[in-house]
Amino acid sequence: MELRHLRYFVAVAETMNYRRAAEHLHVSQPALSKQIKDLENDLGAQLFIRNTGGVVLTPAGASFLEDARDVLERVEFATTAARATEAGRAGRLVVGSLGGVSAGFLAPALAAFSAEFPQVEVTLHEAPVSDQLQALRVGRIQIALTTGPATALPSGFDSAEVLASRIAVAVACEHRLAARPSISLMELSTESVVGVSDGGRAGHQQWMEGIFAARGIRHRPIKAVNGLESLMALVAGGHGVSILLPYMRARGDNTIVYRRIKESGDDLLVHLMAVWRKGGGSQLARNFVEVLSACRVKQGRI
Amino acid sequence: MELRHLRYFVAVAETMNYRRAAEHLHVSQPALSKQIKDLENDLGAQLFIRNTGGVVLTPAGASFLEDARDVLERVEFATTAARATEAGRAGRLVVGSLGGVSAGFLAPALAAFSAEFPQVEVTLHEAPVSDQLQALRVGRIQIALTTGPATALPSGFDSAEVLASRIAVAVACEHRLAARPSISLMELSTESVVGVSDGGRAGHQQWMEGIFAARGIRHRPIKAVNGLESLMALVAGGHGVSILLPYMRARGDNTIVYRRIKESGDDLLVHLMAVWRKGGGSQLARNFVEVLSACRVKQGRI
DNA sequence: CACATTGATAGACAAAGGTTATCAACCGAG
């Protein structure tokens, strides 16, 4: 049995007339006759009772008609679903991300992506860079978001820069420093500085320490909080300042402003890279990177 | 796209290897290659990523695999369903019956039929004989159960005798007449006789009147009740006797016994006929008549 | 490096679907 048999059968059942059905199908009536007969032989059941003046369905034919319609409909559905998946408009995408760094930028980007591709189910998987590359290799994630220059990537991966941004000083809008267009890192030596730490050695807190250390700036001990949310709350309340990508927003928004850092240096420029397995990029993954790059433009810069 | 493409695709997806899949399908590997390629072209989506050492599914392929399996399963299901319907093991059967006459006999017969053909949905449609024949003609019912000799049927119908039984006198088991092996109709002239009447002119009550009248027997007025249930209750309670097919049982059972009628005559012999449209007999209908006939034997006679 | 394995390709062949021409059966109008 082939789908052709089902298509022909449904056409005959719909017109109750071989000749008209053959016309609709753009085949000759004998061809149709033969196919229906073959179908009946294959099933071992008569589907139509032939009278001059047309045909009527047997009970077996009526039963088979329902199912045949259903099958054809499902084939149609399967086709469009496969095409949608091919085009990256449907499917599942697991994105590995670095918790703190990407969070502020990713939230609106994900929203934009979901709006454009509602049939895609995106899952976020936060993990350190090394774990992400391993996850990429075995196919547990399709896209990894990491920081740092592309040159540092092992071979076998392709990448695209999703975001390149100078980091900035985050202060409450009522803060004394908020009145200044730009701020020197030196000036933070007397400020209360807050950083995120998960207890590890490579978190936000440690990264800020490194920035100060590279310039020989002595500073007050950096207060550590356990999450970005807490940090934003502290900064928004004027209880401290921090150094962040200027995309991070507090919940209530508008209470935090970013100010340019007067110093320069590669370590003040953050590259957010989308990474995927070389040659293993699905259209879905490409669409995702596309949307991320578009968001970079829309969100603007400091 | 044909079912062949789906079958081949599923086979490849299951083995992840063209050669082994081709083996399972009993076709050559190039034939399989071509069909898969045709499928991919038809879908406009790549289904496999070919590596030496085997193939892996693309996301589109994974999506399509689920649906393809589903489609093939449904085709399988549709086939068995059509075959079951053809064989009369599944489907819908509407049986027209004469309320009073067939009720007692039909209940156990229906139970037997449902037990043997659980996938068949039987509907009972009670109506007078003339309505039943009309319903048969237009296909509203597939089988009609009527009384009387087959000769009285209009042409265009076939029939089979499902039951031929002498009617009998129904009395309560404690009734004086219950002690007798057979009873003359004459003896009922002094009894309280009960009959079913729906107000029409062709009911059970009128039929009994006719039996008495044909033999010139004067009798006390026949008490009319509006249903078989009521009649059985009255008889079981010893408040009267009646003339019935000896298949009728009261709810509680055992309290009513049937006694042979001493007189003879064609009007004491009831024929229950199954009637169907000539040539329009489905296997389902034949099975139904078959079961009914078998029940006749099992239920025995007076 | 030789060898075995993978899937893809080319050409030949046969099965099978499609076409045209024609048939018997039936219905309805004249």
Add this chain to the structure above:
DNA sequence: CTCGGTTGATAACCTTTGTCTATCAATGTG
């Protein structure tokens, strides 16, 4: 009742296409 006009079935021919064998390039393995 006969005569078109309809129904679906059949036969013979043609064309498409699914399949086969033989072979290839690419890749992994001893």
